[in-house]
Amino acid sequence: DAGVIQSPRHEVTEMGQEVTLRCKPISGHNSLFWYRQTMMRGLELLIYFNNNVPIDDSGMPEDRFSAKMPNASFSTLKIQPSEPRDSAVYFCASSLELGAEAFFGQGTRLTVV
Amino acid sequence: KNEVEQSPQNLTAQEGEFITINCSYSVGISALHWLQQHPGGGIVSLFMLSSGKKKHGRLIATINIQEKHSSLHITASHPRDSAVYICAVRTGNQFYFGTGTSLTVIP
Numbered sequence: 723d724a725g726v727i728q729s730p731r732h733e734v735t736e737m738g739q740e741v742t743l744r745c746k747p748i749s750g751h752n753s754l755f756w757y758r759q760t761m762m763r764g765l766e767l768l769i770y771f772n773n774n775v776p777i778d779d780s781g782m783p784e785d786r787f788s789a790k791m792p793n794a795s796f797s798t799l800k801i802q803p804s805e806p807r808d809s810a811v812y813f814c815a816s817s818l819e820l821g822a823e824a825f826f827g828q829g830t831r832l833t834v835v
Numbered sequence: 836k837n838e839v840e841q842s843p844q845n846l847t848a849q850e851g852e853f854i855t856i857n858c859s860y861s862v863g864i865s866a867l868h869w870l871q872q873h874p875g876g877g878i879v880s881l882f883m884l885s886s887g888k889k890k891h892g893r894l895i896a897t898i899n900i901q902e903k904h905s906s907l908h909i910t911a912s913h914p915r916d917s918a919v920y921i922c923a924v925r926t927g928n929q930f931y932f933g934t935g936t937s938l939t940v941i942p
């Protein structure tokens with residue numbers, strides 16, 4: 723298995739633009755997590771899904787952020803409109819089930835200018 | 836106050852030394868995770884614990900539920916162990932993260 727695949731690896735966008743980050747979890751994994759990492763705040767959990775259903779989105783910072791998981795093999799994290807303070811590395815992770823060890827993607831480095 | 840506290844924040848060791856990184860938490864947990872983040876940025880899950888001790892190669896993780904404390908030990912440290920080690924706990928639907936311990940192992 724190729725592991726958790728995120729795209730793009732790097733994204734540079736202008737303030738106000740819509741940004742969509744993509745994640746393909748490991749096949750057979752039922753839980754998917756979106757994290758954000760910044761120097762100031764460290765690693766934060768934004769939202770996670772179990773069996774494609776959002777379980778907890780209390781980490782999503784604002785209404786500008788939304789996440790979907792239309793099927794077991796794909797998830798998106800969208801920021802609209804983007805702001806410079808959204809600049810961070812966004813990680814996606816998946817696990818066999820909730821509570822099991824999580825496997826991380828390589829991350830998407832987002833820069834909003 | 837942070838729900839998860841790690842110590843030390845930074846650690847430099849000579850190759851071969853035994854290393855201990857500590858994690859204390861203030862909430863009741865269902866599981867505790869140790870993550871490793873290499874200088875390139877990739878994150879790897881090392882351990883998931885809910886009790887006792889786990890060992891993988893030169894890495895050992897222990898947890899004391901009563902004391903709300905976990906330790907990550909590295910035996911015979913090597914320069915390739917240089918990374919940031921992050922402690923994370925899960926309580927109900929919430930996840931809390933430590934700020935990480937930056938480890939540098941010098942040859």
